Amino acid sequence: MARRGRGKTKKNKLLLSSNEGTIQEHVDVDKVEKRLRQTASDLKCEAFYGTWRDELRMATLELQQRYLKRKADSQSLNCSSGQMQCVCYGLGSFSSCASGRYQLAMLMLLLDALEIRPSDCSVFDPVFSSGEKAVLSRIGLTVLIENEEGKRQALKPTFFYLMHCGKALYNNLLWKNWSKQHLTEILIVGNSFCGMKERTIDREFNRDYRYISQITAVCKENLLPCPSHMTDVFSDTAVLTFPAGDLDKLSESTWTNPSEPQYEYCKDLEIVCKDRTEII
Numbered sequence: 714m715a716r717r718g719r720g721k722t723k724k725n726k727l728l729l730s731s732n733e734g735t736i737q738e739h740v741d742v743d744k745v746e747k748r749l750r751q752t753a754s755d756l757k758c759e760a761f762y763g764t765w766r767d768e769l770r771m772a773t774l775e776l777q778q779r780y781l782k783r784k785a786d787s788q789s790l791n792c793s794s795g796q797m798q799c800v801c802y803g804l805g806s807f808s809s810c811a812s813g814r815y816q817l818a819m820l821m822l823l824l825d826a827l828e829i830r831p832s833d834c835s836v837f838d839p840v841f842s843s844g845e846k847a848v849l850s851r852i853g854l855t856v857l858i859e860n861e862e863g864k865r866q867a868l869k870p871t872f873f874y875l876m877h878c879g880k881a882l883y884n885n886l887l888w889k890n891w892s893k894q895h896l897t898e899i900l901i902v903g904n905s906f907c908g909m910k911e912r913t914i915d916r917e918f919n920r921d922y923r924y925i926s927q928i929t930a931v932c933k934e935n936l937l938p939c940p941s942h943m944t945d946v947f948s949d950t951a952v953l954t955f956p957a958g959d960l961d962k963l964s965e966s967t968w969t970n971p972s973e974p975q976y977e978y979c980k981d982l983e984i985v986c987k988d989r990t991e992i993i
């Protein structure tokens with residue numbers, strides 16, 4: 714993956730320490746932002762970016778139309794516009810890691826293409842340093858301060874961006890939106906659920922990741938292209954949507970009293986929980 718040249722020293726550059734209390738690595742906010750913008754402009758020239766953009770445009774349009782129809786059918790007095798929201802978990806340390814930087818650059822391009830205001834995009838990763846949070850705020854994104862563990866209920870059509878994240882984050886997200894109404898109004902750009910199923914022992918997949926396991930049979934996966942020089946960054950990524958007609962194939966009992974995932978038998982949870990400070 715091509716790395717860009719070093720930016721020139723600026724008089725008033727903002728230096729913030731990374732991962733307070735651990736390595737005192739300084740993040741040059743100007744330089745990281747500049748590099749990120751350069752990465753975004755490089756990505757925009759890649760042929761596969763156009764396919765990602767078009768797939769996402771189509772999928773988000775469907776979501777918005779469904780949401781507006783539901784509002785109209787219910788004669789809701791709440792004249793909500795159906796403006797898409799975005800939530801991004803698990804980018805990683807994008808100031809020092811090329812994968813995270815490319816994934817963030819892709820997110821910036823997609824927000825622009827989908828006309829989602831940067832402030833309507835919330836981002837969280839427990840590893841973000843104060844410098845990285847400053848970069849994210851500078852580009853206008855909303856940096857969450859609380860670890861939601863992926864348990865975010867979508868109140869409007871929402872695009873979730875979870876690149877190469879732990880299965881528990883997806884499972885928690887599905888649990889929090891476990892109804893036909895909510896699932897039909899979200900889409901996830903993230904790891905293919907079919908791929909997860911293939912790579913995990915059936916018994917453990919069904920027991921620990923019950924929500925992913927149940928939805929895999931009926932969700933729609935459109936695998937996104939990934940050029941061979943970017944497999945570390947964009948491999949195994951799909952647009953996951955949950956069409957109403959397909960959700961109807963699941964029995965009604967699937968939807969009743971969904972219990973909060975506990976992961977008591979899970980040896981390797983792969984995500985950071987609220988009450989844990991270190992990465993599991």
Ligand SMILES: C[S@@+](CC[C@H](N)C(=O)[O-])C[C@H]1O[C@@H](n2cnc3c(N)ncnc32)[C@H](O)[C@@H]1O
Nearest residue numbers: 802803804805812837838840862876877984985
């Ligand atoms: C396998 S890494 C992927 C990093 C990056 N997306 C990449 O592809 O290189 C998983 C990421 O999920 C993050 N993560 C773990 N728990 C999380 C949580 N509760 N909320 C958001 N992100 C979390 C980790 O800190 C880590 O950066």
